[in-house]
Amino acid sequence: MNPKLWQRNTQQRQVILEELRKLTSHPTAAKLCEIVRRRLPNISLGTVYRNLELLSQLGVIQKLEGGGEARFDGNAAQHAHIRCLACGCVADVLVNRPEKYPLPKCECGGFEVIGHRWEFFGLCNRCRQKRNIRKRYLERSHKNA
Amino acid sequence: MNPKLWQRNTQQRQVILEELRKLTSHPTAAKLCEIVRRRLPNISLGTVYRNLELLSQLGVIQKLEGGGEARFDGNAAQHAHIRCLACGCVADVLVNRPEKYPLPKCECGGFEVIGHRWEFFGLCNRCRQKRNIRKRYLERSHKNA
DNA sequence: TTGCTTGCAAAGGGTTTGCATAGGA
DNA sequence: TCCTATGCAAACCCTTTGCAAGCAA
Numbered sequence: 001m002n003p004k005l006w007q008r009n010t011q012q013r014q015v016i017l018e019e020l021r022k023l024t025s026h027p028t029a030a031k032l033c034e035i036v037r038r039r040l041p042n043i044s045l046g047t048v049y050r051n052l053e054l055l056s057q058l059g060v061i062q063k064l065e066g067g068g069e070a071r072f073d074g075n076a077a078q079h080a081h082i083r084c085l086a087c088g089c090v091a092d093v094l095v096n097r098p099e100k101y102p103l104p105k106c107e108c109g110g111f112e113v114i115g116h117r118w119e120f121f122g123l124c125n126r127c128r129q130k131r132n133i134r135k136r137y138l139e140r141s142h143k144n145a
Numbered sequence: 146m147n148p149k150l151w152q153r154n155t156q157q158r159q160v161i162l163e164e165l166r167k168l169t170s171h172p173t174a175a176k177l178c179e180i181v182r183r184r185l186p187n188i189s190l191g192t193v194y195r196n197l198e199l200l201s202q203l204g205v206i207q208k209l210e211g212g213g214e215a216r217f218d219g220n221a222a223q224h225a226h227i228r229c230l231a232c233g234c235v236a237d238v239l240v241n242r243p244e245k246y247p248l249p250k251c252e253c254g255g256f257e258v259i260g261h262r263w264e265f266f267g268l269c270n271r272c273r274q275k276r277n278i279r280k281r282y283l284e285r286s287h288k289n290a
Numbered sequence: 291t292t293g294c295t296t297g298c299a300a301a302g303g304g305t306t307t308g309c310a311t312a313g314g315a
Numbered sequence: 316t317c318c319t320a321t322g323c324a325a326a327c328c329c330t331t332t333g334c335a336a337g338c339a340a
Contacts, residue, residue, distance in 0.1 A: 008339050012295080
């Protein structure tokens with residue numbers, strides 16, 4: 001990244017980026033603020049929002065919107081994500097043979113296409129287990145009834 | 146769609162769905178409420194939100210999140226969308242040779258994949274023209290300065 | 291010294307929710 | 316009649332913003 005793209009290289013901005021890049025959990029702004037506060041106890045949520053917005057505008061990080069709260073990814077490289085419909089958590093998706101999936105030729109009714117995003121949605125491991133436990137419980141109560 | 150999936154087939158619900166299906170503009174909840182009020186002047190925004198949420202849960206319509214306000218599409222069939230980064234408007238995308246782009250095999254770290262969404266972003270015709278007008282204006286002022 | 295950035299807190303704005311009433315089955 | 320859905324308005328919650336003070340360059 002080019003440090004000249006912003007005016008001041010503040011400690012807050014550095015720590016926010018460093019901590020985000022350590023994570024693979026695609027945290028929300030609030031969660032990242034909590035983590036950054038271990039190093040900078042006085043940082044405010046507003047500052048975290050301002051910097052995450054700036055960094056994502058610069059293309060240094062990715063902002064993942066949709067499905068509730070925004071989440072952030074310290075890896076700016078183009079890659080797909082999957083979001084859990086139950087708890088909202090986000091994980092990276094490794095597409096097999098991605099060379100088979102170039103940006104398709106498309107008709108976009110006068111739009112100038114700048115980018116694209118491929119998002120999956122489903123149920124994460126933990127939520128699927130919860131659902132199965134619930135199902136088994138309901139089946140059992142039904143039999144006993 | 147199966148009317149039994151809900152409990153009451155109210156006039157509000159019918160009109161919301163009818164009006165949404167007439168549109169290709171992917172309206173926001175507020176915009177659709179405005180349109181529905183031509184036929185049901187007393188309908189409340191809360192009712193519109195409740196029904197749009199219900200219908201999208203049932204898979205009768207699509208809810209398009211990300212990039213600000215949610216927008217809704219009366220066409221529930223799987224298809225790609227493009228959103229204008231400047232004004233937020235949404236249009237359908239016609240992917241050429243979609244058979245070349247089946248759901249890819251992927252590793253999703255324990256997720257159960259339920260669906261996917263392919264979203265493009267860019268600038269719509271109108272915003273692009275505005276931008277060009279602005280650019281020409283700035284160039285001209287620069288020359289004159 | 292300059293003026294961008296921060297912390298704080300309040301405002302904003304889309305969406306959800308509680309409650310009494312209306313109305314579909 | 317029964318119980319879901321509505322209208323209204325307040326509450327919610329994530330995010331943005333105004334302002335005085337702080338601090339990088």
